[in-house]
Amino acid sequence: MHAAPESELFPELYAEREKLIEEEERNARLDTPLFVCQLSFPGVPTNLHFFEPRYRLMLRRCLESPTPRFGMVMPPRSTSASVGMDFGTMLEIRSVRMLHDGRSLVQTWGVSRFRVLERGTLDGYTVGRIEYIEDFPEELEDTLDAALGEKAALEAENQNTTSSIASVPATPPPPSAITRTSSTPPPSLNPPNVPRLHNPCLERRPLDAGNEALMNKCRAFVERLRDGAAPWIVQKLNDSYGNMPTDAPSFSFWIALVLPIDEYEKAKLLPIRSTRLRLKLVAHWIDQLNSNWWFSNGCVVC
Structure with a gap:
């Protein structure tokens, strides 16, 4: 006569022990x-x-x-x-x-x-x-920048074309709206005296500013922060975040820390592997701060 396996004699205890073993094996990987x-x-x-x-x-x-x-x-x-x-x-x-x-x-x-x-x-x-x-190699920054700029232009062009198609009326206009005398020519789509509207999305955009130009924009913003803050606040910033880094990768993170914006917004920098893209996002935040009335009127650091 063979004894019943443990899993059948004590099913609840066996399931609990199996769960603990699986958890221990899992935690060993963590x-x-x-x-x-x-x-x-x-x-x-x-x-x-x-x-x-x-x-x-x-x-x-x-x-x-x-x-x-x-x-x-x-x-x-x-x-x-x-x-x-x-x-x-x-x-x-x-x-x-x-x-x-x-x-x-x-x-x-x-x-x-x-x-x-x-x-x-x-x-x-x-x-x-x-x-x-890890960040992308520095030599790929310009290539990545150009590729993303071209992609954005194509997406904008497609969106512009789609919106133009969507604006065409579903039903034709009544005949009275299109009747005209034969001696009156139809108006030109591009009259000679009216300049053609420029759509930057239909042309290839030049490369955006490089890392150094973006860093200079950020440095100017930091100087404005320092000029508008009390001395003790400036000292606290120095003690908390250290001196301003000179290399672009570290600078892109340092400048984000000193900006008076939401911490969860700043956390968007963590998965970005391009220093150029991080600096562009920080520059975008700076543009938004400069456009806010409370910031432009002198309330820099309260």
Whole structure:
């Protein structure tokens, strides 16, 4: 007589044990601790305050590892969402100040961006499996810029053609509307004394400004921020974000941090792999700020 298998004798316990084994195997793949806190970017410092027990445990484990690093992602925008942001920044721990009550003040430096492929929970804090995000090579910037500009022009041309076709009336006009005497010629579509309307979407646009021109526009905006702010605010900006970087990739993230716009809007830079496109998006934000009445009237940093 053969004994019944365990799965038949104790089906509930067997299912629970199987679930725990699957969860352990899954969590073994999730080898990156994730601090769900705030926005951070590579190439700039981030100062953090650890006080929750779960994150104090995470910090201690990071410090014990050969490479003391952890990823940071923003929390979900709405309280009803159960999953946080899919993109974040890997932070390298530079210094830790332990306080007497167990809290820690941590200085970090953003070293790279990543995308969260899979996430889980370990001892209360989030862990994940990630893939790193690298920028396109610098020599491809102009080629990518030209290709995207051409694509935008073609899309605009197609949209213009579609709207023109849609404006044609579905039924022909009444005969009285098109009757005219034979001695009166029909009006020309392009009279000689009326200039032809220029549609920039029908022509190939020249390349937009390069990285240096975009950076100069951003630098001028930062100087305006500094001129309109109190000295203590300027000092706080310097302490929080460090000195202005000189290389374009780091600069594109640094300038976004100092802009007075929504943090979730700034997070749109994380998945972009082109420095030129990031600078263009930042320049677009600056144009929007300059067009706002509250900003143009002198309320720069309140």
